[in-house]
Amino acid sequence: MKLTTAPSVVEPARDFPELLPHARPVVRLHPRRGTPGPRESHIGGPLCWPAAEPWPECADHEDVNGRPYTLRMVAVAQLTAVDFPEIRFPDDTDLVQLLWCPDWHDQPHPEGWGQACRLFWRRTAEVTDPLARQPDPAEEWDDDLDMVPRPCVLHPERVTDHPGDEELPLGLGERFAAWLEERGLTDDLTAIPGYKLGGFLRWGTTDRPDPMDCGDCGAPLELFLQFDSSEYGLGTFGPDGAPHRFRPLEERDTDPSDALGEALREPVGMVIGRFSHGGLFTCTADPRHPASFFTQ
Numbered sequence: 042m043k044l045t046t047a048p049s050v051v052e053p054a055r056d057f058p059e060l061l062p063h064a065r066p067v068v069r070l071h072p073r074r075g076t077p078g079p080r081e082s083h084i085g086g087p088l089c090w091p092a093a094e095p096w097p098e099c100a101d102h103e104d105v106n107g108r109p110y111t112l113r114m115v116a117v118a119q120l121t122a123v124d125f126p127e128i129r130f131p132d133d134t135d136l137v138q139l140l141w142c143p144d145w146h147d148q149p150h151p152e153g154w155g156q157a158c159r160l161f162w163r164r165t166a167e168v169t170d171p172l173a174r175q176p177d178p179a180e181e182w183d184d185d186l187d188m189v190p191r192p193c194v195l196h197p198e199r200v201t202d203h204p205g206d207e208e209l210p211l212g213l214g215e216r217f218a219a220w221l222e223e224r225g226l227t228d229d230l231t232a233i234p235g236y237k238l239g240g241f242l243r244w245g246t247t248d249r250p251d252p253m254d255c256g257d258c259g260a261p262l263e264l265f266l267q268f269d270s271s272e273y274g275l276g277t278f279g280p281d282g283a284p285h286r287f288r289p290l291e292e293r294d295t296d297p298s299d300a301l302g303e304a305l306r307e308p309v310g311m312v313i314g315r316f317s318h319g320g321l322f323t324c325t326a327d328p329r330h331p332a333s334f335f336t337q
C-alpha cells in the first residue's frame with residue numbers, strides 16, 4: 042500500500058526561498074495496524090531477538106517501601122537497513138531495535154535513559170535462533186498502555202521537512218510566520234507530524250535544549266524517530282478548506298471521525314506526553330551512544 046502526503050500550500054522555492062537551505066529529508070513511516078513479522082520493519086511487533094539473550098528490564102523503580110523492582114521493557118520499534126538505507130547503521134549491523142520502559146520516567150531524559158530506553162543495533166544474519174515467545178503487551182503491561190504500541194506495519198514515504206521557529210536562524214521564523222499570516226495560510230510545512238524518521242521536532246511546549254549534545258562524546262544530537270499521539274489533525278487546511286495535508290491522499294474517502302478513521306489517524310495508540318509528540322535523539326558521531334527522549 043502506498044500512502045501519499047499532499048503538497049504543501051507553500052512551495053518554498055517559489056514562495057519563500059530563504060527556507061530552502063534548512064530543508065531536510067524525512068521518512069514518514071505511516072504505521073498502520075497489522076501483523077508484522079519478526080524480521081520486518083515495524084512499530085510494536087515481534088523483534089528479531091536472540092533466544093539466548095535476556096529480555097531487557099528497567100531497574101529504575103522502587104515500591105512504596107523503597108524496595109527495588111524491575112519492569113520488562115516494551116518492544117517499540119524495529120527498523121531494517123533494507124527498508125531504511127538513510128539510517129546510519131554502525132559497521133556490520135543492519136537492524137535496529139528500540140525498547141523502552143512501560144512506566145513513565147521524568148522528562149526529558151538526556152541522562153539516565155540508559156536503562157529506561159535502549160536501542161539495539163544488530164546483524165540480522167547473526168540471529169540464528171530467534172526468541173519465539175516474546176512478552177505479550179496485553180499480559181505484561183495491562184495497567185498502563187499509554188507507552189505500549191499496537192502492532193503496526195510501515196508504509197514509508199520520503200518527503201521534505203523544515204525546522205520550526207526554534208531551529209531557524211533568528212528572525213527567519215518570524216518572517217515566515219508573518220508571510221503566512223498575511224495570506225491567511227496555516228503552516229503545513231515545518232516539523233511534520235506523525236511517526237517519522239529524521240526531520241525536525243516541533244518544540245511547542247518546552248524550549249529546545251541548547252545545546253543538545255551527546256552525554257558521552259559531546260557531538261550534536263539529531264532527531265532519529267518521532268512518536269506522535271496522532272498522525273494528523275481533523276481540521277481543514279488552506280484557503281480552500283482542504284483536508285489536513287498529512288492525511289494521506291489514498292485514505293481521504295474514509296470518514297475521519299468514525300472508528301476506522303480513528304484507527305488510521307491514531308494507528309499506534311500510544312499517548313505521548315499530554316496527547317502530543319516526542320522525539321528520540323541519537324548521537325551524530327555514534328548512534329550507539331545513549332539516546333535521549335524528549336516529549337512535548
Ligand SMILES: [Zn+2]
Nearest residue numbers: 099142144157
Ligand atoms: Zn522504568
Ligand SMILES: [Zn+2]
Nearest residue numbers: 255258324330
Ligand atoms: Zn556521542
